[in-house]
Amino acid sequence: MRDENTTIVGRIAEAIGERIISGALQPNAPLRQDHVAREFNSSHVPVREAFRQLEAQQLVVAVPRRGVRVAPLDTNAVKEIAEMRAALEVVALRNAASKLTSGHLARIELALVEGDNAETIQEFEMANRAFHHALVAACAMPRLLGCVHRLQVANSRLIFAMARSAGWRPRSNQDHRQILQALRARNVDQACNLLARHIQTAERFVLPSS
Template structure:
């Protein structure tokens, strides 16, 4: 298989395994075997190894000496680390993105907010939630930072699904999102960043007692 084919296959494998991890179909510490996955996806080991690297960059798997690649843990330390990293980095991105927001970008943020409010399933909500947070920072002009945030957001989605399984989930609006958008429309960047940091850290307070 050529290099482009390996990359495409690796992305497909990473996406499929990532969805299983986020949904909880693959639980924390579950082993991931290269040979099993290569057979499942009818590929060589090369794209499987690349998929593992992609998933590790998204904080969804870990490589453990003498134990191989496993689904990343969801213990209190992991939850806290994800929340604190995401809060710090997303605030940096928002502070750089906010002065560049255009009417079109505000419309994208508003649409994602409405879709999250109108979600009838957890999957719909989390898709809209990721879209909202992505739209907030998309114009920051910092591609490396955005790539890191993409991985942290997926790890955050996993926390949301885990909490929903243990506590139940019901459709509801997110007032924090509305407050963040209002602050941005008023060009009150400091307030928007403060609200965003508090909003992200809420998941740590909710998840750690159950982790």
């Protein structure tokens, strides 16, 4: 029964998380336990656990006397996510750099190419997340990688918000290319500096007024 509940929790958290990231669920929208439980044909217990997972990913907030709501998306959130990512991803990259094999570099390049070839914002977001994951996966620090993953999920929400507000068009990501070139040259300091600068551009995202 516990494994079954875990599966249900994951399914609910993933589905609701995707709606929040894509913007289908807007900032501050209420999330009712009974509605979600009915939709997924579950009890309230896995719904509450799914909400806790989403709260850990900074996608929802529990508001006293108002229940669970989609987390707000404002300039403070953008700044916090960017600064946390810049700090933690750089730490992860420094620990991963010495362990990068030709296979790791090939996966980084594949994600870069997929991002360059993306024709929709959905394809670009998936490739962007894959690129940043591939950069740091070799660090083999599960707690750090868990934190980085949650921040990357939050960043995906910013990407979709920017696309809705300012539009999006296919383009080559020169920042990603320069980071990969620095890693191939074994210039770790340069790669880390480029990564930090690249992440901090999130603070300049144009967010929707809502």
